[in-house]
Amino acid sequence: MANREYDTFILSDPALLQEDREMELIVRELTPPDLRYKYRSAYVNAMISKSETKYPDRLWIRLGRGQLQEKPWSIKILKELNKLPKESE
Amino acid sequence: MENYQFYKDNREFIKALESHGELVTVQQEVDWDLEMGAIVRRVCEKRLAAPYFKKIRDYPGFEALGAPLATYSRLAIAMGMNPKTSIPEISDEYVRRTTGTPIQSILVDRKKAPCKENILMGKEADLFKLPGPMVHDGDGGRYLATWHFVVAKDPETDTVNWGMYRQMVFDEKTMVGPVLPFSDMGKMFYGKYVPKNKPMPFATVIGCDPLSGVAACAPSPIPEDQFTGMLMGKPVELVKCETCDLEVPAHAEIIIEGEVIPNLWIEEAPFGEYTGYRTSPREPRTVYRIKAITHRNNPIITVSNMGVPTDEGQLLRSFSLGLEMRKLLESQGIPITGVYMLPESTHHMVVVGVRPAYSNIATQIANLVFGSKLSPWFHMVIVVDEETDIYNKDDVIHALATKCHPIRGIRKYEHSVGTPLYPFANPDDRKWSRGAQVLFDCTFPLDWPKSDLPIKVSFNKVYPKEIQEKVLKNWKNYGFKD
Numbered sequence: 328m329a330n331r332e333y334d335t336f337i338l339s340d341p342a343l344l345q346e347d348r349e350m351e352l353i354v355r356e357l358t359p360p361d362l363r364y365k366y367r368s369a370y371v372n373a374m375i376s377k378s379e380t381k382y383p384d385r386l387w388i389r390l391g392r393g394q395l396q397e398k399p400w401s402i403k404i405l406k407e408l409n410k411l412p413k414e415s416e
Numbered sequence: 417m418e419n420y421q422f423y424k425d426n427r428e429f430i431k432a433l434e435s436h437g438e439l440v441t442v443q444q445e446v447d448w449d450l451e452m453g454a455i456v457r458r459v460c461e462k463r464l465a466a467p468y469f470k471k472i473r474d475y476p477g478f479e480a481l482g483a484p485l486a487t488y489s490r491l492a493i494a495m496g497m498n499p500k501t502s503i504p505e506i507s508d509e510y511v512r513r514t515t516g517t518p519i520q521s522i523l524v525d526r527k528k529a530p531c532k533e534n535i536l537m538g539k540e541a542d543l544f545k546l547p548g549p550m551v552h553d554g555d556g557g558r559y560l561a562t563w564h565f566v567v568a569k570d571p572e573t574d575t576v577n578w579g580m581y582r583q584m585v586f587d588e589k590t591m592v593g594p595v596l597p598f599s600d601m602g603k604m605f606y607g608k609y610v611p612k613n614k615p616m617p618f619a620t621v622i623g624c625d626p627l628s629g630v631a632a633c634a635p636s637p638i639p640e641d642q643f644t645g646m647l648m649g650k651p652v653e654l655v656k657c658e659t660c661d662l663e664v665p666a667h668a669e670i671i672i673e674g675e676v677i678p679n680l681w682i683e684e685a686p687f688g689e690y691t692g693y694r695t696s697p698r699e700p701r702t703v704y705r706i707k708a709i710t711h712r713n714n715p716i717i718t719v720s721n722m723g724v725p726t727d728e729g730q731l732l733r734s735f736s737l738g739l740e741m742r743k744l745l746e747s748q749g750i751p752i753t754g755v756y757m758l759p760e761s762t763h764h765m766v767v768v769g770v771r772p773a774y775s776n777i778a779t780q781i782a783n784l785v786f787g788s789k790l791s792p793w794f795h796m797v798i799v800v801d802e803e804t805d806i807y808n809k810d811d812v813i814h815a816l817a818t819k820c821h822p823i824r825g826i827r828k829y830e831h832s833v834g835t836p837l838y839p840f841a842n843p844d845d846r847k848w849s850r851g852a853q854v855l856f857d858c859t860f861p862l863d864w865p866k867s868d869l870p871i872k873v874s875f876n877k878v879y880p881k882e883i884q885e886k887v888l889k890n891w892k893n894y895g896f897k898d
Contacts, residue, residue, distance in 0.1 A: 336556065336683070336698050353683055355557070363474045363544045365449065366558050368586045369478045392686045393554025411590055412677060412705060 332357040333402060334387035334395075341388055341396065346376045349405060358383070370408040376401050417519065417688070420649040421496025425530070425667035426623045426716055430468060430481060436499050438465050438490055442541055445471040448558075453551040456482035456721040463487055475547035484563060485626060486720075487727040491735070494626035495647065503807050504754065510647070511739055518638050519645030521652040521663070529655035529666035532809040536709040537658070542588045543706065546670065548681040551721055552688040556698055557584040559687065560591070560622065560672075563720035563728060565632035565640070567619040567662050568601050568676075571608050572723075576663075577601055578632040578640035583704060584618060584684050591620075591704040592684040596695070596849065598792055598833060605702070611775040615675035618704060622843040623669025623718050626627065628652065632694035633729070634736035635790050659707045671716040674706035689837050690733070691762045692724040692864065696836040696846060725760045734763040737793060739768060741785050748784060749775070756795065767806045770859070778857035779827060786853050792833040795853040803872055804858070819871075829853040 333354040337344065349372055356367045376382055382401035389395050423429040433439040446452045446469050455467055460483055469480040474672070485491055492506050501509075526532045548560030561583035568578050577600040581593040589699050595602045609616040621628070629645040641663075644652045654663035659673045662835035681700030688694050738757030745752050745768070753769035768781050778799035786796060800806060804815040820826065834841060834851020841851065860869055871877070875884065 338698060366550060366585070367588070368557060372436065389554065392694045393552075393556070395554065411587075411682075411703070412680070 330383050332385045332387065332399075333404075336389045336391060336393075338391045341390075344375070347374055347381075349374060351408065354402070354404070357387070370410045372405045372408060374403045374405065390400055418513075418649040420426060420513070420746050422627055422640045422648040422650070423625055424653075425625050425717065426481065426484075426669055429484070429626045430716070432493050433466055433484075433490065434468075434620050436489070436493055436497065437489075438493060439468050440465045440888055441468045441470060443470050445473055448475065448547045448549045448551050448728070449473075450553055450683035452482065452549050452719060453721050456719050457552075457723055460482045460486050460721055460727045461724060463673055464585045466490065466641055472547045478547045479714065480547065480549075480719050481623075481716055482719045483721070483728065484718050484853050485629060485732055486726060487731070490626075490730070491630070493668060494630065496787050503756070505786040507735070507739055507742075507754075510735070511742065513649070514634075514636065514638070514643060514739075515743065516646065519649075519651050521654045523646060523663060524653045524666050525654055528653075530712045531664065531666060531668045531671050532655065532710050533713045535720050536711075537660060537707070541709045543585045543591065543672075543709075543781050545717075546709070546711075548585050549719055551719070552694075552723070554694065555584075555687050556683070556685045557586065557699070559583065560585050560717070561593075561620050562722070563629060563718040564620055564622045565624065565629070566601065567621060567664055568604055568616060569614075569662060571614075572855055576641060577604065578621075578628070582687060584687070586615075586682055586684075586703075588684070589674075589706050591672075591706065592682045594684065594836070595702040596792075596835065597847070605678075609676070610678040612725075613678050615660055615677055615705075616659075618674060618676050618706075619657050619660070619664045619674040621664050621668045621670075622672070623712075623716050624665050625667060628668075629718075629728075630732055630736070633732040635793070636736070654732050658710060659710075666844045668712075670709065670711040670717065672706055673708040673710075676796055677703045677705055677731060688721070688723050689762075690722045690727070690729045691837055691839050692722075693839045695839045697843075708709050725762060730762050731759040733760040734761070737763055738766055740790055741768070741788075744784060744788055744790075745781060750781060751785070752781075752803045754806050758809065758812075760809070761796070764794050765798065766794055767800060767812050769800055769802060769804060769806045771802050771863060772859040775862050778859055782827065782829070782853075782855035786832065787828055791853070792835055792849070792851065795832070795834070795838075796849055796856070797853070798856045798858060800858045801860070802875075816856055816860040819860060821857045825857045827855040827857070827887070829855070838882055 382403035386400040386402035444500040467482040492501040548558035565578040583593040625649040631640040653666040655666040684701035734757040742755040751771040757766040805811040832851040837845040
């Protein structure tokens with residue numbers, strides 16, 4: 328059973344996505360402990376699979392204009408990437 | 417300076433809406449995740465009273481006002497007029513107030529600024545502590561800013577701009593959204609900050625008084641704070657930001673301060689847009705990093721839900737675009753009888769009434785409006801003569817279908833500036849903001865002999881005045897109710 332759920336937007340053909348290789352993508356968190364943080368986005372390094380059970384967390388796929396794909400994939404997040412500038416207050 | 421009735425903040429406006437029967441207070445808790453958006457969408461599609469949400473899931477202490485200005489009645493109330501005022505009367509009043517000397521804003525002490533009741537800095541300034549709604553299923557994120565404006569200042573001229581630029585929450589400190597290069601803020605940011613690789617200070621104002629929102633939608637050359645003053649008949653009260661030298665309305669509900677970051681892009685969208693579609697793709701767009709949030713006690717966010725007509729984006733943008741065109745055409749001495757942009761066209765189609773005093777006057781009108789700064793936001797101009805009621809859709813459709821010659825009456829304009837949001841444009845044209853425009857000339861040519869001119873067959877046109885009066889006088893006696 329998946330621990331957590333995420334989704335991501337795939338702008339190209341999902342069939343062409345490479346599975347089981349470390350890749351960078353933006354994911355949105357769908358099941359945070361504090362529900363106020365639902366849909367928080369993050370750049371991550373992760374492995375993904377079209378199999379729903381291969382990796383610990385569930386990954387829902389949306390296409391470029393938000394179309395939700397019927398079957399979820401799975402994901403293992405390796406690292407959250409900090410690609411944004413630090414605060415300068 | 418004239419004294420108009422106006423509402424200094426969103427709270428006074430809510431009371432006014434309630435007193436005019438234009439408000440539904442929702443006591444039941446609603447979910448920020450789609451439920452609130454769905455309610456506002458249905459309200460827009462059915463043209464119902466504005467929903468005032470008292471309880472939002474996960475966000476105790478916050479409230480929300482949906483569809484604040486989605487009808488002409490609510491616009492009339494915002495302007496201190498009777499909600500039953502006709503569209504031409506509201507238009508004339510708007511033009512009258514906004515033609516003349518701009519009214520400078522005044523700066524008030526922070527102690528007199530309710531938007532400073534709570535000041536969140538550092539880690540406390542966290543976008544997820546605000547109830548940004550997930551407006552439509554499938555959107556790219558939560559859009560905290562749907563009925564709001566972004567304040568920015570030109571670094572060379574100090575000219576201030578208030579504009580509605582949508583902003584999607586990315587993470588605790590980051591928002592992202594499109595800033596088109598031909599927009600006022602786009603010209604400032606991409607023209608003056610990015611070449612120097614300098615971040616641009618911004619302040620997002622959420623839950624402003626209604627006339628500030630109207631002004632932020634208006635494509636007027638007058639700075640929007642002064643334009644608001646003209647609509648109010650009184651200076652707008654502003655207060656200094658916490659982290660930069662921008663000034664924001666003192667009575668707003670929530671202010672988000674930060675910097676627009678040059679040479680950095682994050683994927684934004686999709687989003688349900690004013691055209692009634694999700695058209696523009698998820699793409700790398702402009703990044704806002706936040707430094708501070710200030711808000712009133714128990715803040716009330718405002719929620720607009722763009723989609724099929726009619727929401728406030730369509731209504732107010734149509735209203736102000738059309739009336740800026742009216743000012744432009746009148747300034748050029750064109751003998752127009754009025755200008756009306758149909759909100760149902762998602763501000764793509766404008767109807768211009770004219771006394772056809774000379775040949776090709778419709779082309780002159782189209783050249784003027786298509787050549788103006790207003791041009792990227794619409795692409796269809798219908799020119800009708802004075803016997804067509806520009807506010808009556810049936811009348812306009814009748815004129816279009818009967819007076820516009822399918823070849824001679826249609827003039828196409830290629831290579832125009834467009835927007836990425838045009839549903840009819842191909843992906844490449846959307847990417848490069850390329851558009852096309854068209855004129856529908858619904859005036860009869862002046863060189864036709866008078867005896868050849870078709871005569872409009874309507875009650876008002878083909879019966880003598882005494883017969884019309886007799887029929888109207890006896891209408892109920894004939895057995896008709898109205």
